[in-house]
Amino acid sequence: MLAINSLATRLSLLFALVSMLLLGSIGTYLYHSLTREIAWRDDQMLQGRLERLEAILSNGESVDMLQHRSHLYANMMGNRDNLLWILDNTGQTLIEVNPSDLPVPNLPTTNTVRLMETAGPVQARLAWHTFEQEGRPLTLIAGKLLDERNQMLRAYRLRLWFALAIGALLAFLLGWGVSRHGLQPLRRLIEQANRINIRQLDRRLDVTGEAQEISNLSHGLNRMLDRLEDGFSQLSRYSADMAHELRTPLTNLLGQTQHALRRERSDAEYRQVLESNIEEYERLSRMIDSMLFLARTESPSRKLICDSVDLGEMVLQLCEYFEGMAEDGARALINEASGTVVANHDLIRTALANLIANALRHGSPGTPIHISTMDLGERIKLCVHNHGPIISPDDLTKVFERFYRGDPARSGVVDSGGLGLAIVHSIAQWHDGEVQVESNAEDGTTFSLTLLRA
Amino acid sequence: MRILVVEDEHKTADYLCKGLGESGYSVEVARDGFDAQHLINESEFDLVILDVMLPGLNGWQLLELIRRRSQVPVLFLTAKDAVEDRVKGLELGADDYLVKPFSFVELLARVRTLLRRSPPREREHFRVADLEMDVLRRRVTRKGERIALTNKEFALLELLLDRESEVLSRTYIASRVWQMNFDSDTNVVEVAVRRLRAKVDDPFTQKLIHTERGMGYVLEDRS
Missing domain, CATH: 1.10.287.130 (Signal transduction histidine kinase, dimerisation/phosphotransfer (DHp) domain)
Known part of the structure; x- marks a missing residue:
C-alpha cells in the first residue's frame, strides 16, 4: 500500500519532514534557551558566593578564623558539586573545599569578578576575584562542577529526540490518513473515467460538488x-x-x-x-x-518540405492545364495571382488544382473564373472565385468534410469522390494555413487559401 | 529483348508475364529474391522489373546485388508511395519506379522508354497517313490543308505522333504535355484530346486518333 510513487505516501512523507523540521527547530531553540538560563543562574550563584565571602572577610574576620568556623561554608561540604578556594598571594591554599580533588587552579589576579570553565576530565565553572585584606591580597575562587548540569541536559536532549521521532511518526500517519481522505475525489474521478469507453464516449465526468x-x-x-x-x-x-x-x-x-x-x-x-x-x-x-x-x-509525423512558390507562375500553369475544360463551358480562367509563398510545391499545386476543378464543376457556363491574390502583410490570400449556384449557409461549414457533396445528384465518374475539398483543407492545415469559403447571390462563391509569404 | 520480372504475387506476375510477352518481349519470372539472384547470375537481361516487397531477399538488397555486377535498367514496383521509398530506390541505382496500383499501359510506356537505350532523337518531321507535322516551323497539315493549333494542342499532337501506335495513358499525357505529375481526377486530358480531334480528325473521313477505352489514346493509321 505504501508505494513510493503514490501521492498519499509522498504527501505523508512530506508531512513528516515538515513536522520534523518544525519540531526540531523549536526543540533546538528551547534547549538552547534552557542551557543559557541554567548557566546564567549558576554564574549568579557563584558571584553571590564570592560577594558573601568577601563581605565576611571585610567585616574583620581573618582567614584563620574562617578556617575554624567551617559552619559558614558547611552547606557546601556535603554537596559534592561545590568548590571553594582561598589563596594568598604566593598561591598557598588557605581554605579549600574540593570534594572532587581538582588541582588548585592557577588563575591570573583580577580586581573584578571573572568567570571561566576548566577543561579536563572533570569540568567545572569557576568564578574568582582578588581581594585585599589588611594589605594582603587574597584570591577567592568559587566553583561548581558541571557534571550534574551536563547530565540533566543530556537527558533533556534525549527526551527532545524522542519527542521529535514520535512527532514525525504521528505526522506521517496523520498525513497519510489526511491525504487518503483528501484524495478520495481523485479516486471517484478514476472510477468515473474507467466507465468511459468507445461505446460510451458521450459520457462525461460528473463535477457537481467536487473541490x-x-x-x-x-x-x-x-x-x-x-x-x-x-x-x-x-x-x-x-x-x-x-x-x-x-x-x-x-x-x-x-x-x-x-x-x-x-x-x-x-x-x-x-x-x-x-x-x-x-x-x-x-x-x-x-x-x-x-x-x-x-x-x-x-498524421503530423512527417515534416513538410517547403520552398518558395511563385503563385503567378503556378496559376498560369494550372490555367493552361484547365484551359480546355474551361473553354468547353465558354468560361475564361483569369489569372490575377502574384506573389511568392512558403509552401510545398506539389501539395499547393494539388490544392489549387482541386479548387480550380471545383470552380469549373460548379461555375455557371459563360461566367469567368477569377484566381487572384490578396496581400495580408505576412500572409497571402489566394482566392478562386466563380459565379453560379450558391452554397447554403448550412453547407458552408461542411464543404471541407470528407465525402461531402452539396448536391448528391452531381456525383459522377469525373467527380473527386467528395474528397477534393477535404484534401485542400488538410493541405492548408499542414501548411498552418487557412482555407475559407464565402458564398452569396451577389458575389458568387469564393474559396480562399491563406499562406505564409516567402 | 529479355525482361526479368521479380514478383511474388502470382496474379501480378502472371499478367505481367502475359502482357509483356504479347508486347513482344521474352519474359522470365522469379517468385522470390533468391530465385531472382540466381537468374541474374545465370543469364543476361535487358530489363529487370522488381517488386520491393519480396520474400527471402528484399528488393533493395537485390537491387544492390544487381548494381554490383551490371548496369541493366531496373524498374521497381512499390505499394508504398512514401517519397522516402522512391528516393531510396533511385539512390540505389534504379532507373524508374511505379506505385501500385499502376495501369499496364503505364508500365508498358515506361518499359519502352527504358529499353530505348539511346536518348530519343528529337524528330523534326512526322508523317502519318495524310497528316504531317513540321516541328520547327510549327506547321500541321492534313491533305495539304493547314490546321491551326494552340500550343498545348500542338504539344499533345507531337507527343502522339512521336509515340505513334503506342497507347498513352492519361496520366502520362498529363505529365508530358502539362508537366502535371499528379493524378488528376478531372477529365482535362479527355477534353484536350476531344478538342484536338475536332481539328485534326473530325473534318476528315479517316480517323487517326483512337480512344482505347480504359487505357488511353493512340495515334495510328488503321486503314
Missing part, C-alpha cells in the same frame, strides 16, 4: 473528451462514408461482370464489360489514393 481543483481537472478532461468524441465520430463517419463510396463501384463491377457471364456473348460485349470495369477500377484507385493522401497529411 475546485478536481472540478477544474474534470472540466479539462471533459473538454478533451468532447474533442475526442468529435474526432472519433468524424472518423467513424468517414469509415462509413468510405465503405459506402467503395460499394458503388464494387456493385457495378460485380453486377456487370456476373451479368456478362450469364450466357455466351460476342467479343465486343465482353470487351465493353472489361472496359467499363477498368473505369470502375480507376475510380477505386483514385479514391484509395485520395484517402491515403488524407491519412498521411493528417
Whole structure:
C-alpha cells in the first residue's frame, strides 16, 4: 500500500519532514534557551558566593578564623558539586573545599569578578576575584562542577529526540490518513473515467460538488473528451462514408461482370464489360489514393518540405492545364495571382488544382473564373472565385468534410469522390494555413487559401 | 529483348508475364529474391522489373546485388508511395519506379522508354497517313490543308505522333504535355484530346486518333 510513487505516501512523507523540521527547530531553540538560563543562574550563584565571602572577610574576620568556623561554608561540604578556594598571594591554599580533588587552579589576579570553565576530565565553572585584606591580597575562587548540569541536559536532549521521532511518526500517519481522505475525489474521478469507453464516449465526468481543483481537472478532461468524441465520430463517419463510396463501384463491377457471364456473348460485349470495369477500377484507385493522401497529411509525423512558390507562375500553369475544360463551358480562367509563398510545391499545386476543378464543376457556363491574390502583410490570400449556384449557409461549414457533396445528384465518374475539398483543407492545415469559403447571390462563391509569404 | 520480372504475387506476375510477352518481349519470372539472384547470375537481361516487397531477399538488397555486377535498367514496383521509398530506390541505382496500383499501359510506356537505350532523337518531321507535322516551323497539315493549333494542342499532337501506335495513358499525357505529375481526377486530358480531334480528325473521313477505352489514346493509321 505504501508505494513510493503514490501521492498519499509522498504527501505523508512530506508531512513528516515538515513536522520534523518544525519540531526540531523549536526543540533546538528551547534547549538552547534552557542551557543559557541554567548557566546564567549558576554564574549568579557563584558571584553571590564570592560577594558573601568577601563581605565576611571585610567585616574583620581573618582567614584563620574562617578556617575554624567551617559552619559558614558547611552547606557546601556535603554537596559534592561545590568548590571553594582561598589563596594568598604566593598561591598557598588557605581554605579549600574540593570534594572532587581538582588541582588548585592557577588563575591570573583580577580586581573584578571573572568567570571561566576548566577543561579536563572533570569540568567545572569557576568564578574568582582578588581581594585585599589588611594589605594582603587574597584570591577567592568559587566553583561548581558541571557534571550534574551536563547530565540533566543530556537527558533533556534525549527526551527532545524522542519527542521529535514520535512527532514525525504521528505526522506521517496523520498525513497519510489526511491525504487518503483528501484524495478520495481523485479516486471517484478514476472510477468515473474507467466507465468511459468507445461505446460510451458521450459520457462525461460528473463535477457537481467536487473541490475546485478536481472540478477544474474534470472540466479539462471533459473538454478533451468532447474533442475526442468529435474526432472519433468524424472518423467513424468517414469509415462509413468510405465503405459506402467503395460499394458503388464494387456493385457495378460485380453486377456487370456476373451479368456478362450469364450466357455466351460476342467479343465486343465482353470487351465493353472489361472496359467499363477498368473505369470502375480507376475510380477505386483514385479514391484509395485520395484517402491515403488524407491519412498521411493528417498524421503530423512527417515534416513538410517547403520552398518558395511563385503563385503567378503556378496559376498560369494550372490555367493552361484547365484551359480546355474551361473553354468547353465558354468560361475564361483569369489569372490575377502574384506573389511568392512558403509552401510545398506539389501539395499547393494539388490544392489549387482541386479548387480550380471545383470552380469549373460548379461555375455557371459563360461566367469567368477569377484566381487572384490578396496581400495580408505576412500572409497571402489566394482566392478562386466563380459565379453560379450558391452554397447554403448550412453547407458552408461542411464543404471541407470528407465525402461531402452539396448536391448528391452531381456525383459522377469525373467527380473527386467528395474528397477534393477535404484534401485542400488538410493541405492548408499542414501548411498552418487557412482555407475559407464565402458564398452569396451577389458575389458568387469564393474559396480562399491563406499562406505564409516567402 | 529479355525482361526479368521479380514478383511474388502470382496474379501480378502472371499478367505481367502475359502482357509483356504479347508486347513482344521474352519474359522470365522469379517468385522470390533468391530465385531472382540466381537468374541474374545465370543469364543476361535487358530489363529487370522488381517488386520491393519480396520474400527471402528484399528488393533493395537485390537491387544492390544487381548494381554490383551490371548496369541493366531496373524498374521497381512499390505499394508504398512514401517519397522516402522512391528516393531510396533511385539512390540505389534504379532507373524508374511505379506505385501500385499502376495501369499496364503505364508500365508498358515506361518499359519502352527504358529499353530505348539511346536518348530519343528529337524528330523534326512526322508523317502519318495524310497528316504531317513540321516541328520547327510549327506547321500541321492534313491533305495539304493547314490546321491551326494552340500550343498545348500542338504539344499533345507531337507527343502522339512521336509515340505513334503506342497507347498513352492519361496520366502520362498529363505529365508530358502539362508537366502535371499528379493524378488528376478531372477529365482535362479527355477534353484536350476531344478538342484536338475536332481539328485534326473530325473534318476528315479517316480517323487517326483512337480512344482505347480504359487505357488511353493512340495515334495510328488503321486503314
